[in-house]
Amino acid sequence: MQGEWAGELVGPDVWETCRELIPAGSVFAFLAEHREVLFPPGMFADMYPSSNGRPNLPPQVLAATVVLQSLQGLSDFETVQELRCDLRWKAACGLGLYDTAFDPSLLTYFRRRLRHSADPMRIFTKVKEVVAATGVLKARQRRALDSTVLDDAVATQDTVTQIISAIRRVIREVPGAQEVAAEHCRAHDYTDPGKPRIAWDDETARATLVDALVTDALNLLGYLPEQNLGEKAANAVGLLALVAGQDVERAEDSDGRDGRWRIA
Template sequence: MAGHLLKPDSMFAFLAAHRRELFPEAMFADLFPSGRGRPSVPAEVMASVITLQALHGLSDNETVDAVTFDLRWKAACGLPVTAAAFHSTTLTYWRRRLAASQAPDRIFEAVKAVVAQTGVLAKKTRRALDSTVLDDAVATQDTVTQLIAAIRRVGRDVPGASTVIAARCTAHDYTDPGKPAIAWNDKTARDHLIDALVGDAHRLLGYLPDQDLGPRAAEAVALLALVAGQDVEPVDGSDGTDGHWQIAQKVAGDRVISTVDPDARHAHKTVARRQDGFKAHVAVEPDTGIITDCVLTKASGPGNHEAVIGLALLADEQAPVRVLGDSAYGTGAARATLAELKHVAVIKPLPQRAAVPGGFTSDDFTIDFEARTVTCPAEHTVRITPSGGARFEKYCRSCPLVTSCTTAARGRKLTISAHEHHLRAARAIARTDEWQTEYRQHRPMVERSIAWLTRGNRKVRYRGVTKNNHWLHHRAAALNLRRLITLGLTHNGNTWAIA
């Protein structure tokens, strides 16, 4: 009744005409191997709904309302106007089925296969890498709240733990859902509470019954051990009293910020911009805005560096490409790997800083990589040690150029990394006009795709890396499909093409 009213270049009109070709029933057959317990909603309809939900950034309840009352959604899903929608838990059911399968991101991969069939990227030889911070769905907790919450969780999930808490943990009534009743403006009272809570956590961990723990219980115990150590440090009693625990003077590098979502982290996208949550990484073809790959990680911590993730996002590239990225992607190891894979790095190098304003930088020193020697601007040559160090101390004492080179009392020292030749070559080529033109023309275009990705979706809806990573892939699939439709995506009966 309403299909003819849809805009011909809209997502709704496209799904109304081609959802069966895009999401065939066989694509989801492995989710229901027994043939029993299969939901009554067809797979093509659920895949279309999941795609539209990700595109419009709706909650499950909002999505069900849209399927029920919005004629565009009904037309896209092929539902009669009078048809009632499914329950919102059906979406949860499908997400869990997908997450537990061998191909949890199959909707993204299906759209990626459409991109390949159209050939829209066939002659596009550039890929831009970037990342953005997404806010988490929970509140950041302070140390007191985390300790109490972690102890309560162990009491709920570990058999016998509640008895230990009742007998040995006295810093707080852990059956009370509120915070401890202390004078919070009294530093001494706060310090005493922290010491007592950490003591309770250690006693609980030490007196837990000997038993094999299931996954949920083991996770609760591990979280308590982590929370009890990440924010505090021991202090020996200087006045003859016993030592105690106090808030640490520095923040742990991989600090858990909430026991509700242990995967959320502090993030510093820039010096002035601080957020808590996750980091979405994308590889984008800059001319079309197509997202070729994506992944969501913790916002900080080991293994989550942009350079490492960026290389993983290029793993499916079948031919060498020109990789554009900011300086976060330009580590020596990343440049060496890109060169080995025959990719061309158009990545902004880190600027060189002189020890003396206007003085010599490390690029003013000549390095002979074969002879492993370094020559300074005053023509003094020293050998590079096995650890990569090069010291000019004996020459700096009488060198007339020392005031333009260093302020160190022991003279100038360089540290030569294993990938120094890649870094030097990158800095040299980045000074050319050709490099500057290409970088300024194509690198900023990735910001357009980042803006599409985060518009109305800066805050994630789920907890944990795994669930939010699946959401990110659904979001990227929806954006790619919308972009292809704008470019003229059509199906000729056998394959996908750009009209």
């Protein structure tokens, strides 16, 4: 079960001490003021059914973070940097002034739990309800009410993050993989810690990126030199094979032989 989080703020409460620095009427102030109403403690209990204890971080914090991440189109790494360094993000998500946030992988795990839950759109639904009641978000923030924003965070961002991370791991751990990637992988600069720079509100651009990343993963696996791998290298190869196949399928108009892929 989820359990209750007994942690304490690290440093002063940013919303209480720096409220005048947070733009009034902004999405940051909105989340700071309404976060407890949006995401009550029991809202995510079904996502943590284990009897072994509570999650390491309140899911309410992760939910508020995912909303901001979706609105600003940031990678997991970029999102955590904002949460560590930007007072507005700390206020919106309920963190203390000196809180260093969390490892970016927690966002991937949270989105995965959300996607496989009985109500994967619960965050969007609650945001829409409270915004309708308060009217706090107007024209320039209306994208917060578009379910495709959180669809992207829950599906595309999850798949993109996992594939890129797995490719980087193979490049790092497997002898010869760096040379193979340099020659055969074109979808992304895998030395860049950020998210691929595309128009994330463009469905075609997102689909093209996923297709290209899966192609990179398959090329990397297919062109690796035959060799005996140690445990870390073998695990990296196995993980890439898993993530490149678990959430994708051939494109709708593909004959299965032209190497075109989409999110399942």
